[in-house]
Amino acid sequence: MQAFVEAFFDKVTGTISYVVYDQTAGSCTIIDSVLDYDHQAARTNTTLADKIIAFIRTHKLGVVWILETHAHADHLSAAPYLKQQLGGQVTIGRAITGVQSTFKDIFHLGADFIADGKQFDHLLDDGDSIAIGNLRITAISTPGHTPACMAYKVGNAVFVGDTLFMPDVGTSRCDFPGGDAATLYRSIKKILGMDAATRLFMCHDYPPDNRPVAWETTVEQQRRHNIHINDTVSESAFVAMRTARDATLSMPVLILPAVQVNIRGGNFPPAEDNGVHYLKIPVNVL
DSSP states (O other): OOOEEEEEEETTTTEEEEEEEETTTTEEEEESOOBEEETTTTEEEOHHHHHHHHHHHHTTOEEEEEEOSSOOSSSBOOHHHHHHHHOOEEEEETTHHHHHHHHHHHTTOOTTSOOSSTTSSEEEOTTOEEEETTEEEEEEEOOSSSTTOEEEEETTEEEOTTSBOOTTTOBOOOOSTTOOHHHHHHHHHHHHTSOTTOEEEOSBOOOSTTOOOOOEEEHHHHHHHOTTTSTTOOHHHHHHHHHHHHTTOOOOTTHHHHHHHHTTTTOOOOOOTTSOOOOOOOTTOO
């Protein structure tokens, strides 16, 4: 059974969101949605999410799952808005509880925030299988970028989150709390051990040399051409490269608003008594 894939690119954050669907059954999942956020004004809008909604309604699809590959640090999730408009269960890997615990301390969230994953509708373990129509989605734990990263395999397609980028961009950073370069290397090798023709779909693209944005590659192309982790690169060489490179990187522009929203399943902190939602900015912590 073939999975149909529709991609939606957010040029502000370089994020690709996906609708993956069984055309015959009329069922779909949304993967890694984006809520537009103007960090200077602290205002949100739903431009990209509304494009996803329009596509789903035009194709008369029913949303079963709204999947997150991890708690993103570079964009806010639109999962609650999409669920409100379309239904579906907001889902992430069970290891999100560890990420929640870490950032609960960083943001000093207090007793009202419980790091138990119940901010999401459903939690997945490595190897778990869920369905959209006649298609099976298998969860594949891929820690390293964060401890809770999860890829999703649908037929011969794998949605890898931030585990891999296009071959000419390489791999994701590992210097966020709980990240680890050696762990990422092993997670990537798990993916690259799949059949050579397996289709790999990226969560981000930052195209070099003015090439067009791209988001689909294959296991074979990654093994041959990835500039960070092709078949000739050892674990020790990868860890040395990744550690040195990460030391030069600035924090993502949206990490502070994004993480404290995304560990809540895309929800903002509860409104205060004036009806306004507030985000915390920890000073000299990250």
